[in-house]
Amino acid sequence: MRADRLLSMIWLLRAHGGLSTGELARRLEVSRRTILRDVEALSAAGVPVYCQRGPGGGVRLLPGYRTDVTALSGDESRALFAALSSWGADAMGLSAAFVSGVRKLLAAVPDAHRNRTAAAASRIVIDPNGWLPQPDALQPGEAFATLQAAVFARKKARLDYRSSRAVVQDLVVEPHGLVSAGSDWYLCATSDERMRFLKVARIRTVTLLATPCADDAVDVAAAWKRHRARFLDRFTLVVVTGWLRADRWEDAREWAIRVDETELGDDPPAGKWRPASLEFMDDLHALTILLRLGPGIRVEAPIEIRTRLLTHLDRITELYHRLAIREMSVPGSRRVGCSPCPGRKSFLLSGLDPGPNPIGKYDVKGCRQRTTL
Numbered sequence: 001m002r003a004d005r006l007l008s009m010i011w012l013l014r015a016h017g018g019l020s021t022g023e024l025a026r027r028l029e030v031s032r033r034t035i036l037r038d039v040e041a042l043s044a045a046g047v048p049v050y051c052q053r054g055p056g057g058g059v060r061l062l063p064g065y066r067t068d069v070t071a072l073s074g075d076e077s078r079a080l081f082a083a084l085s086s087w088g089a090d091a092m093g094l095s096a097a098f099v100s101g102v103r104k105l106l107a108a109v110p111d112a113h114r115n116r117t118a119a120a121a122s123r124i125v126i127d128p129n130g131w132l133p134q135p136d137a138l139q140p141g142e143a144f145a146t147l148q149a150a151v152f153a154r155k156k157a158r159l160d161y162r163s164s165r166a167v168v169q170d171l172v173v174e175p176h177g178l179v180s181a182g183s184d185w186y187l188c189a190t191s192d193e194r195m196r197f198l199k200v201a202r203i204r205t206v207t208l209l210a211t212p213c214a215d216d217a218v219d220v221a222a223a224w225k226r227h228r229a230r231f232l233d234r235f236t237l238v239v240v241t242g243w244l245r246a247d248r249w250e251d252a253r254e255w256a257i258r259v260d261e262t263e264l265g266d267d268p269p270a271g272k273w274r275p276a277s278l279e280f281m282d283d284l285h286a287l288t289i290l291l292r293l294g295p296g297i298r299v300e301a302p303i304e305i306r307t308r309l310l311t312h313l314d315r316i317t318e319l320y321h322r323l324a325i326r327e328m329s330v331p332g333s334r335r336v337g338c339s340p341c342p343g344r345k346s347f348l349l350s351g352l353d354p355g356p357n358p359i360g361k362y363d364v365k366g367c368r369q370r371t372t373l
Contacts, residue, residue: 018060146206160204177220244276248296
């Protein structure tokens with residue numbers, strides 16, 4: 001509708017100060033000619049909008065022009081208040097300001113929609129933290145406040161940043177914005193003429209510099225979408241087929257990308273099992289979830305995944321074999337039952353002499369491995 005488009009143009013001009021006719025046409029999905037007609041209509045309605053020619057020109061709005069939100073529809077009001085979450089405000093130390101701002105916004109909502117809007121705000125809760133407490137290593141830390149100051153003051157900052165490989169880097173960055181994704185915060189910044197998204201939890205120290213940032217107009221939301229798309233493109237989808245225990249079906253659906261029933265042979269394990277096809281982002285994702293499902297799934301294909309699962313289980317078993325043998329070597333200890341090796345018979349650690357000098361080689365009965373302490 002034209003009225004919605006005219007309001008959208010006003011919001012865009014207020015947010016950016018001025019935009020070219022081409023950029024307005026792209027954002028509003030109309031032609032440049034339509035933009036010029038809309039400018040004339042706004043001007044005739046008393047809105048102080050004008051066109052400026054030459055480099056850096058475009059459509060502009062006189063500074064100080066204000067509008068209210070009385071044009072918000074009922075659905076728009078509910079959508080805005082349902083999306084509001086105190087998560088970001090809490091992390092930024094603005095909890096009180098968030099509450100005050102929500103009250104002011106609610107007061108500006110048209111009377112006809114205010115009650116339903118308030119209901120949406122009270123009945124819809126957005127909590128990105130999930131059930132488990134956030135690990136200490138992922139807490140924003142003291143550096144977060146300085147990062148906020150750098151972002152809003154448009155000043156450069158010096159960071160001590162620890163990469164995912166534990167390499168500490170000394171970076172001078174131009175901060176563009178902060179992104180909250182899941183339960184993590186990321187700093188969108190340019191360093192050495194390259195835009196990066198730095199995990200805030202890995203920033204050890206921040207020093208605010210006096211040097212102003214370049215007068216750029218980075219769209220942080222669009223940059224984040226491009227960054228996330230490139231990240232997802234690095235993965236190669238892995239499809240695993242196998243017998244999934246019926247009582248683990250819902251768990252698998254929550255942990256894998258996709259779970260569907262498929263056709264397999266007529267050799268399911270004893271009990272209630274369903275033939276399943278599971279999609280994962282890559283091998284690591286597949287191994288992590290399959291190990292988490294444990295005896296709740298029997299992988300049929302691909303053989304490579306099944307082999308890697310057995311290798312992981314062998315390494316885990318060997319690790320605990322050594323620990324169990326060491327514990328058995330303590331005087332007065334009793335025989336200890338070990339869990340079965342993957343695909344092998346159960347066995348007991350036996351024949352061990354818990355004497356005063358237990359160091360030596362011991363055979364684990366029923367196991368092909370010889371463990372050396």
